Amino acid sequence: MSDFASGEEKTSKEVSFSIGSGESKAEFSGIDMSLLEDSLSKTPWERMLANDDALNFAESLRSAMLQHNAKS
Amino acid sequence: MQNLSELLRRLILAEVEFVLVGGFAAVSHGVTLVTRDVDICCRFSEANLMRIQEAFKDLHPVHRLRPDLPLQLTPEQCVTLKNLYVKTDLGIVDCLGEILGVGGFEKVLKDSIEVTLPFGKCRILAIDALIRAKEAMNRDHDIITVKHLKVIKAQIKS
Incomplete structure (x- = not known):
């Protein structure tokens, strides 16, 4: 690069x-x-659990951003 | 809160005949892109569809494209269904009768591998077939997933 x-x-x-x-x-x-x-x-199961963690974290971030935008 | 892993566990414990495909299959192979639903290819027999319904019965399952309709399959419906899109309290499960680029359930089953999870064995679409399926879909995120899968395949070989 x-x-x-x-x-x-x-x-x-x-x-x-x-x-x-x-x-x-x-x-x-x-x-x-x-x-x-x-x-x-990681094992396949650990990868799936990590996906769930990331998915729920992304959803919580998205929700927080929506609340922030609603206030401003 | 979504829990795709729990949805998968319930399918296995309910002895549903299925193969994990799509984004969650890619995750199981090592792809680090996050997926938001569980895609399975399954046998579209009345018995198997009823097992799916039983697996999710306490999760308020509805038809994803018609959330006003609770999942209450009848034998007559089971005969006509080719795909079943379900939304539950823990997330979405898309049940497909065939996979583009691979074929119907029997072919998908032949192109799957068996993986042992903490609560039982799970059939997952093998990496080569998953690449074919994603290439056949050819959406932007499928192209990115294929890149990841090809790198993973090369890493496994080396």
Whole structure:
């Protein structure tokens, strides 16, 4: 990514090298590999429970934001 | 408060014949995108649909597209249904007779894996079939889910 940010013209070989590994390709696609690896360290059931936690937390945030917007 | 995990547990304890598909299946494989409902592909027999109804009977289940209608299936309705969309106190369960990109229940069952959960065994659509299903849907969030699944597949192989 930093190669593109530098603005310098890169050869196709250098571009291929910078996104050559599987992990680099995933980061380049915008996937947070640290989050994914954390998820893969859990059992399927733990992943499902984590989804429920995240879902309910998102709902509570949404509700709080609605209340905030209603006041302002 | 939603509790998709509890909805899944009830389906298993009620011995419903189903395969977990959709976003919650993707979560079980490791995808970190949050999903808001449980999608299952199930056998659309009267007995199986009645088991689903029994699993959720104390959760005030209604037809999701007609929330004024409580879930009270009749044998006649069971014959005609191809999909069943249920809203409960703990969240939404969409019951599908077939999955685009994969096929009907028997095919989905063949393309599923068995996972042991704390309260019993659960059949979940295998990652390759889930990728096919999501690619067939081709909505924006399905495309993102496919990216995640492909990375997970590569991680598992390595």
